[in-house]
Each structure stands twice: as C-alpha cells, then as structure tokens.
Amino acid sequence: MIFETVDKVKEFYKQYAIRCGFGVRVRSSSKGEDNKLCFVKLVCSCEGNYVSTIPPELKSQPTKTKNYGAQITVVKKGGQWHIKNVILDHNHDLSPMKSRMIRGNKKLNIQVKRTLDMNDETGVRINKSFQSLVCDVGRFENLPFVKRDVRNYIGRQRRALGKEGDDQALMAHFSHMRQMNNDFYFEINFDDNNRISNVFWVDVRSRAACEEFGDVVSFDTTYLTNKYDMPFAPFVGVNHHDKSPDGILTDQCRAMQNAIDIVFPNTPHGWCLWHLMKSIHENLQGYTHYKTIKTKLKTLVYESLNVHQFESGWQQLMNDHDLDNNDWLGTLYEERKRWVPCYLKGNFLAGMSTTQRSEGLNAFFDGFINSITTLQ
Structure with missing residues (x-):
C-alpha cells in the first residue's frame, strides 16, 4: 500500500487497530540527510519489555510485559510513503468490543x-x-x-486561561491604557483553542526610557511561573545618560540566543556568568579530581587578563584532566565569546556579568504577586 503522507498512514493503522481491539504507538522513526522524516515503525501499544520498579517481594502478582510483534514499517520513497514490512500476529487476546477503553483510541x-x-x-x-x-x-x-x-x-x-475572566479583564485594561495614551503597546497571542498563550506589554514610560537610556537589557525567564504554567519574564534596563552601544544579558538558553540573533543581530549578547559557574557541579561532579578541576576552571575564567592567556590555560586544563570529550565544556568553549570576561572587554554591559539586576527586580515583584496570581 502507498500513502501520500505519514499522517494518513498513522490514521489508517489506528482505524485498523480500533476494529481489531488494540492500541498503536510509534516505536521508532528516523530522518534523512535533508532532516525530514523518512522512516516510521508503528507497533501495538503493548509492545516492548517492561519490568516494574516495585520490588517483586512487595507485589502479589509480579508481571512483565511481553514483546508483542504486531507492527508495520513504512518508508518514504519519491515523496510517498510505502509499507515495507507488516506483522499481524499478537501474543495477547484482542477485544474489539473494548477497543474504546484503550488510551490511544x-x-x-x-x-x-x-x-x-x-x-x-x-x-x-x-x-x-x-x-x-x-x-x-x-x-x-x-x-x-x-x-x-x-x-x-x-x-x-x-x-484553562481565560475561564475566570482573565482574558476579558486583560483586554479591557489594555484597551483602557491605549485610550489614555496611544503609545502604550501590547501584543497577545492565542492558541488553536482561542485561549491566550502569551502576553507582552510595555508602558509609555518604559518605552521612552529604553529609547533614551537603553544601554543594556537583562532578560530573565527563570522567575515566577503562575497557575497557568506561564513564566513572568520582565525586561530590566540599565539607565545611563551616556548613549552607549546596546547589549543584552540572558542565561544560557538556546531558544533566546536564536531569537536575539534574528531580532537584534547587531546587539552584543552575553551569558550570565553566575548561572554558568553554578552548573559546574552538575556537569563535572562525576570526575575523580572534580574539586581540582572546579578550582582551576574558576581561576581561569576570572583571572585571565587576555584571550591568549585564557586559550592556553583552557587547553592545559583539558589535557591535564582528559576533558576533551566533555560535551558541556565543548559547548562552553565554542560560545566562549558570550561569557568569558576577557572576551567581553570590548562590549558595553554596564559592568554586569550576571542577571543579578533582573533577580533584584524579581524581589520587588514578590511583594505583589505569587504563583496563584491571575493575569487580572
């Protein structure tokens, strides 16, 4: 059989499974050189070996899921999906009348x-x-x-967000602010179910301050997450009466880095040094000489006076402790110009190497909001 899309393959096999009385899940998939899906294996939802984490002596009837064989394999050829392999047999009883009780159905x-x-x-x-x-x-x-x-x-x-009148109250408030001053700006995005997914707003005074004194902006998304699982993420600016090059400081987040590279391609972007140093324990604690490595790494970062000194010291650290294969350190080295102080001397960041100013303002907000505060 041949299908136009992989979604049609999944729907066809799912409908077959419902008629027969079993569930379906994706067992494995892979992408080609063009980074597009080219292979998918769909199996019975009972497939696989599972051993309970509960000790056998504490269970009255210890069980182990069998490796059921029912499956289909499809591959993409010439823009269409072809069924390559089919196994119809199950090692368990099928119950078409109870098919609706299966989670995936x-x-x-x-x-x-x-x-x-x-x-x-x-x-x-x-x-x-x-x-x-x-x-x-x-x-x-x-x-x-x-x-x-x-x-x-x-x-x-x-x-869901908006069920308690938050969305209407928010729109009414923003509309009122816009009527008072046309320069008040807000943007609201909605999901497929017409519910608010994120909100951005900035008042007139903040817009003017950013335009006149926006030397450096610190953006911290680690602050409060409310009842809707939405983080409250304030932009904190550093005011100064000298017009200096713009800069932005965030934690080590790939998504924010990609967004900043697109929206602010000419803005120097630095990583919070405190967050990086804090993660040393998490990523290097497994090494035998962890304490020595930690001390040398901090000394290298904070006391290197120039790029050459840092480069030679880094290579020496890698060789002495066999750290060349550490992925975390490799990523840090590739992005060293974003966080190592000696590389940032030419960028104006208002004397900051951390998002401490953002965290200071977070303490201010703590006096007014908490994790159950609604948008209204």
Missing part, C-alpha cells in the same frame, strides 16, 4: 467538546452531561470515551 470530537463546554457553563453536572451523550448514541459501548475522559476534559477547561 479515546477521542472527544469538536461537537462533544462544544456540548460539554455549554453544559458546564450553564451549571450542568458532569455525570448528567455524560448521560446525555450516552442517550444520543444509544448505549455506552457506542461512545469512543468513558466518563473519566469527560471529567478530565472539563477539569482542564476549568483550569
């Missing part, structure tokens, strides 16, 4: 979700909503989900 479609949302808004209890859905299809077995799935969905919706 459960599904709440858009119509069901809309009905549940409307019922919940009007105060209808969850068990009554579920009973109404059963009545619509005639019997429990005709529903591709169970009551627990309904309860979980309603729970997620109640916790």
Whole structure:
C-alpha cells in the first residue's frame, strides 16, 4: 500500500487497530540527510519489555510485559510513503468490543467538546452531561470515551486561561491604557483553542526610557511561573545618560540566543556568568579530581587578563584532566565569546556579568504577586 503522507498512514493503522481491539504507538522513526522524516515503525501499544520498579517481594502478582510483534514499517520513497514490512500476529487476546477503553483510541470530537463546554457553563453536572451523550448514541459501548475522559476534559477547561475572566479583564485594561495614551503597546497571542498563550506589554514610560537610556537589557525567564504554567519574564534596563552601544544579558538558553540573533543581530549578547559557574557541579561532579578541576576552571575564567592567556590555560586544563570529550565544556568553549570576561572587554554591559539586576527586580515583584496570581 502507498500513502501520500505519514499522517494518513498513522490514521489508517489506528482505524485498523480500533476494529481489531488494540492500541498503536510509534516505536521508532528516523530522518534523512535533508532532516525530514523518512522512516516510521508503528507497533501495538503493548509492545516492548517492561519490568516494574516495585520490588517483586512487595507485589502479589509480579508481571512483565511481553514483546508483542504486531507492527508495520513504512518508508518514504519519491515523496510517498510505502509499507515495507507488516506483522499481524499478537501474543495477547484482542477485544474489539473494548477497543474504546484503550488510551490511544479515546477521542472527544469538536461537537462533544462544544456540548460539554455549554453544559458546564450553564451549571450542568458532569455525570448528567455524560448521560446525555450516552442517550444520543444509544448505549455506552457506542461512545469512543468513558466518563473519566469527560471529567478530565472539563477539569482542564476549568483550569484553562481565560475561564475566570482573565482574558476579558486583560483586554479591557489594555484597551483602557491605549485610550489614555496611544503609545502604550501590547501584543497577545492565542492558541488553536482561542485561549491566550502569551502576553507582552510595555508602558509609555518604559518605552521612552529604553529609547533614551537603553544601554543594556537583562532578560530573565527563570522567575515566577503562575497557575497557568506561564513564566513572568520582565525586561530590566540599565539607565545611563551616556548613549552607549546596546547589549543584552540572558542565561544560557538556546531558544533566546536564536531569537536575539534574528531580532537584534547587531546587539552584543552575553551569558550570565553566575548561572554558568553554578552548573559546574552538575556537569563535572562525576570526575575523580572534580574539586581540582572546579578550582582551576574558576581561576581561569576570572583571572585571565587576555584571550591568549585564557586559550592556553583552557587547553592545559583539558589535557591535564582528559576533558576533551566533555560535551558541556565543548559547548562552553565554542560560545566562549558570550561569557568569558576577557572576551567581553570590548562590549558595553554596564559592568554586569550576571542577571543579578533582573533577580533584584524579581524581589520587588514578590511583594505583589505569587504563583496563584491571575493575569487580572
């Protein structure tokens, strides 16, 4: 068989699995030289060997999952997906009538979700909503989900951002601020379910300060994460009456680095030295001479007066302790111009090597907000 896309392959095998009475998951996949998917293996959800972490003496019936063989393998050739290998046999009993109970086969479609949302808004209890859905299809077995799935969905919706009026209150407040001054700026992004995914705002005074005195900006995303799993990430500027080259200081985050390279290609970007030094223990503690390595590394970073001294000292450290194969140190060395002080002498960072100013402002916010504070 031949399919146009890998998604059609997955849907076809999933529908086959539902009819037969088993679940499906992706066992393995790989990409080609063009970094695009070219191979996928789909297997029965019971496939694989699993040994419980609970000691056998504490279990009344110790179990071990068998290595079931049912699977299909598909490869991409000439823009289409071809089934390369098929194994239909299972080492367990199949139950088509109970297929809907398998996790991967459960599904709440858009119509069901809309009905549940409307019922919940009007105060209808969850068990009554579920009973109404059963009545619509005639019997429990005709529903591709169970009551627990309904309860979980309603729970997620109640916790969703905007359910408590945050989104309306936020929009009203921002609109009011915009009416007071057209230079107030805000941006709100929504996800596929029309719920707020992130918010950015900046008042007029901050915009003016950034334009006139924005010598250096510190951006810290490690601060408070609220009830919606959204971090509160303030931009902290360093004001100075001399117009100096712009600079930005963040922790070691690849995503932020990529974004800064695109949006601010001419802005010197430094990494927080304190965060890097703090991670030494996590990445090097397994070495026999860890304490010696740590001391030498800190001395090398903080006391190297020039690039040549750092380069020769780094190579000596790698040779003395056989550290050439350490991936973490290799990455740090490749990005040394972002965090080693002797490389940053030509960049203006207002005397900062850490995001300490951001953390200082975080302490200010602690007096007003906490992890359960809503956007409103």
